[in-house]
Amino acid sequence: GAVVSQHPSRVICKSGTSVKIECRSLDFQATTMFWYRQFPKQSLMLMATSNEGSKATYEQGVEKDKFLINHASLTLSTLTVTSAHPEDSSFYICSASGGPMGYGYTFGSGTRLTVV
Amino acid sequence: AQSVTQLGSHVSVSEGALVLLRCNYSSSVPPYLFWYVQYPNQGLQLLLKYTTGATLVKGINGFEAEFKKSETSFHLTKPSAHMSDAAEYFCAVSVGFGNEKLTFGTGTRLTIIP
Numbered sequence: 001g002a003v004v005s006q007h008p009s010r011v012i013c014k015s016g017t018s019v020k021i022e023c024r025s026l027d028f029q030a031t032t033m034f035w036y037r038q039f040p041k042q043s044l045m046l047m048a049t050s051n052e053g054s055k056a057t058y059e060q061g062v063e064k065d066k067f068l069i070n071h072a073s074l075t076l077s078t079l080t081v082t083s084a085h086p087e088d089s090s091f092y093i094c095s096a097s098g099g100p101m102g103y104g105y106t107f108g109s110g111t112r113l114t115v116v
Numbered sequence: 117a118q119s120v121t122q123l124g125s126h127v128s129v130s131e132g133a134l135v136l137l138r139c140n141y142s143s144s145v146p147p148y149l150f151w152y153v154q155y156p157n158q159g160l161q162l163l164l165k166y167t168t169g170a171t172l173v174k175g176i177n178g179f180e181a182e183f184k185k186s187e188t189s190f191h192l193t194k195p196s197a198h199m200s201d202a203a204e205y206f207c208a209v210s211v212g213f214g215n216e217k218l219t220f221g222t223g224t225r226l227t228i229i230p
Contacts, residue, residue, distance in 0.1 A: 032214060046218070049217055097214035105208075105218055107160040107161070108159050112157060
């Protein structure tokens with residue numbers, strides 16, 4: 001079955017620094033990847049959609065210069081939170097779709113980001 | 117645009133009782149519908165999905181859901197609740213399978229009473 005690995009699972013960083021989160025599809029080629037943010041006890045908010053080799057499409061209200069998304073290969077997408085601030089602390093989750101089996105929306109295990 | 121409404125942010129049932137989690141959707145085109153479960157500090161695990169064909173969909177862990185177009189509903193059920201079912205459940209809709217975004221409901225927290 002489809003497996004998506006997300007790394008790191010937890011990260012603590014200082015305010016003003018940048019953090020990179022990786023999302024890998026282990027056994028299929030992910031033509032489309034999605035990045036979500038989830039606040040405590042809330043639903044998932046889509047941040048952006050990325051297709052391999054193309055620029056990401058950001059949802060309204062999401063700062064594309066702050067949340068840099070790269071989808072340079074069919075198995076890897078990265079989310080970089082630049083100049084992180086405490087309000088960026090959240091749970092970030094990726095999802096990947098694609099492959100000849102038509103895998104849709106397989107989620108990573110999430111990354112808990114804490115900015116101090 | 118599509119949307120999902122999950123009725124009941126919290127549902128409590130006794131162990132062994134029927135689980136019913138409600139989901140209504142809105143979509144201008146035939147929808148793809150999903151139920152996911154999330155345990156604390158984890159990602160989402162797919163329980164089941166409706167794409168086309170049979171309207172009664174069986175998923176993992178004894179869950180099933182029925183797509184009712186006339187009622188725009190996709191309620192999740194399980195005949196007998198188990199303590200391990202305690203988690204957050206999300207219903208989601210998409211207008212395309214895989215390459216279109218998922219729109220999530222607000223979630224339902226299921227508590228199982230021993």
